[in-house]
Amino acid sequence: MSSAETQSAPHAESPGKSRWSRWKRPLTMLFFLALIVLFTMLARRIEWNEVFDTLADFKVRTLIIASGLTLVSFLVYACFDLIGRTYIRQDLTWKQILPVGIISYAFNLNLSAWVGGIAMRYRLYSRLGVSKANIAKILGLSLATNWFGYMVIAGAVFSSGLVRMPPGWKLSSTALQGVGVLLLLVSAGYLAACQFSKRREWSIRGVEINLPSLRMAVLQLALGALNWSLMAAVIFTLLPSKLDYPLVLGVLLISAIAGVITHIPAGLGVLEAVFVALLQHEASRGSLVAGLLAYRAIYFILPLLITLVMYLVVEAKAKSLRIAKKPG
Structure with missing residues (x-):
């Protein structure tokens, strides 16, 4: 009887596997075709001569x-x-994770969060043998790290009153300070939950969510805030020297919210509009636009070209990098 059970097990699994085998190749081709279309559309939107000049x-x-x-x-x-x-x-x-993180970030910045942050991570991590549940955990933790880090640094900058909103904007300078205080309270609430919450696990639609330790949560907030600070540092380097770094950081943080709300890949036009509106009395429009164009070239376009090559390498070496399955 045991031999019959042993023989029947593979047959029971074969229909599902065969269906996946039939769809795997077409879906893979569709994924690559979508990337080619997105890259072509992006390349046509870029004024290459203006970038080089x-x-x-x-x-x-x-x-x-x-x-x-x-x-x-x-x-x-x-x-x-x-x-x-x-x-x-x-x-x-780290040799498996870092390339995926770098590639996903570049695609995320240029081709939207759905393509880079989600689809690209699922594609590469699944190629490395990571289960869907674990991919969802990594993605969730990454998103939390980015946005809780944003809340900490944006809360500090906004509440300090460093950035003054132009007259006529729907959000006044006083309201922005209130938003900053609210962001700090949310960040503090997250840290408090990580420290004192007795319940550490939740399950949402079959996906297990774990509340990190306080130490891990602090690391999340520090890394997220550091990345936003570095983005502002790149812009600060390329803008006129008379501008102060905290001001540039604050304007970037405001433009990030505007970019998320408008759902425009790479925040096309939003970044420039916010910087010009908030800094036009501090520097000339031409110098601001030139600096932001250089920022897009260095922080968006160049990494995308480099990570495209990295992506092809990871795809080619995915089998050798794949996680070895543990028995039983």
Whole structure:
């Protein structure tokens, strides 16, 4: 009887496996086709001559500093996924995680969060043998790290009154300070929950969510805030020297909210509009637009071109990097 059960088990699983085998190749081709279409659309939107002309006006030293800060920022963002290892039961090394984090971030910035933050992570992590449940945990922790880090630093900057909103805007300077205080309270509430909550696990639609320890939560907030600070540092390097860094940071944080609300990939136009509106009395419109164009080239376009090559390498080496399945 045991031999019959042994023989019947594979047959019971074969229909599901065969269906997946039939759909796997077409879905993979569809994924790559979608990427090609998105890349083509993005390339057509970019005024390449304007980009090259703008970069040529900057000192080489300035471009090197901005590029170095960009590299550090991408590494910090990739660490969002790295700390996710704490909550999964699969052995992942930093050599497997960091490339996925870097690639996802570049695609996220240029092709929207759905493509980079979600689809690309699912594609690459599944190729590495990570289960869907664990991919969801890594993604959730990464999103929490980014936005709780945003809340901490935005709360501090907004509540300090460093950024003054222009007359006529729906959000006044006083209201912005109130938003800052609210963000700080939410961040403090998250830390308090991590420290004192007796319930540590939730299940939402079959996905297990674990509340991190206080130490891990502090690390999340620190990494998230650091990445936003580095993004502002890149812009600050490329804008006129008379602008103060805290002011540039505050304007970036405001533009990030506007970019999320409008759902425009790479926040096209939103970033420039917010910076010009808030800083037009501090620097000329031309210098602001030139600096932001250089920022897009260094922080968005260049990393995307590099990570496209990285993505192809990871796809090619996915089998050798795949996690070994543990018996039983």
